[in-house]
Amino acid sequence: MAAALALLASVCALFAPFRPVTHWHGTPKLLFGGGGAKSLAFRSLDEKRAAAYLSSFASRISRWGVPEWSLFGAPPLTFSTRALPGGVRLQYFDVGSAGGALNPDGALEIVCRGGKLTLTTEPGSVSRARQERVLYALLLAEARQPLSPLGQAGELAPSLFLPDTRKEARLLAQIDSACMYDRKGQFERLKKGGR
Numbered sequence: 053m054a055a056a057l058a059l060l061a062s063v064c065a066l067f068a069p070f071r072p073v074t075h076w077h078g079t080p081k082l083l084f085g086g087g088g089a090k091s092l093a094f095r096s097l098d099e100k101r102a103a104a105y106l107s108s109f110a111s112r113i114s115r116w117g118v119p120e121w122s123l124f125g126a127p128p129l130t131f132s133t134r135a136l137p138g139g140v141r142l143q144y145f146d147v148g149s150a151g152g153a154l155n156p157d158g159a160l161e162i163v164c165r166g167g168k169l170t171l172t173t174e175p176g177s178v179s180r181a182r183q184e185r186v187l188y189a190l191l192l193a194e195a196r197q198p199l200s201p202l203g204q205a206g207e208l209a210p211s212l213f214l215p216d217t218r219k220e221a222r223l224l225a226q227i228d229s230a231c232m233y234d235r236k237g238q239f240e241r242l243k244k245g246g247r
Contacts, residue, residue: 089170089171089172089173090170090171090188091168091169091170091171092168092169092191092192092195092208093167093168093208093209093211094167094168094169094195094206094207094208094209095167095206095207095208095209096167096206096207097164097167097168097169097205097206098205098206099138099164099165099205101201101204101205101206102164102169102202102205102206103138103139103140103164104201105194105201105202105205106139106140106162106164106169107133107135107140108201109140109190109191109194109202110133110140110142110162111133112228113129113187113190114131114132114133114142116128116129116227120227121183121186123223123226123227124186124220124223125182126182126183126186127182127183129142129144129180129183130144130145130146130154131143131144131145131159131160132145136161136163137163138163138164138165139161139162139163139164140161140162140163141159141160141161141162142159142160142161142162143156143159144156144157144158144159144160144176144180145157146176146177146178157176157177157178158173158174158175158176158177158178158180159173159174159176160172160173160174160180160184160187161174162187162191167206167209169191169195171184171187171188171191186220189217189220190217190220190221190224192217192220193217193218193220193221193224194221194224195208196208196217196221197221
């Protein structure tokens with residue numbers, strides 16, 4: 053037993069100069085697009101407030117077009133929203149060949165349950181993993197901001213594997229503040245890195 057403790061102490065001493073990981077940089081690797089689920093755990097979560105936020109979040113994102121999605125490097129997402137107990141369902145659509153009809157084609161459910169915000173994908177004929185990663189990153193960015201509606205609904209539980217979402221938070225704020233009359237011009241400037 054003493055030898056095991058000494059070995060553990062020597063291994064810990066090797067890593068002492070390194071700082072602990074607080075943010076993982078890069079795109080989160082999720083199970084999205086293949087029928088997977090991803091969740092955000094909270095220390096405390098007012099599920100009623102979080103569910104109300106999810107409804108407004110989905111409504112806000114549903115108005116996005118090509119310029120908004122292109123800022124995140126993803127193609128536009130066509131969906132409708134439906135309220136669920138404790139969350140929202142984003143029903144994806146694919147343009148059919150019969151006169152341009154919209155056909156249901158997969159979904160994403162975002163639900164608050166048991167102190168977690170769970171995102172569950174129902175796969176369709178086309179992968180929407182890139183858009184779902186963006187949605188996850190945006191929800192995480194909102195949860196990290198204490199003054200945002202989701203941040204006020206609960207405090208995130210500590211985790212080593214949450215990605216850095218500062219870029220997504222900045223882009224979301226810029227999208228929300230873009231002038232309605234010159235939205236296209238604003239997005240062209242945002243893509244080039246200007247203000």
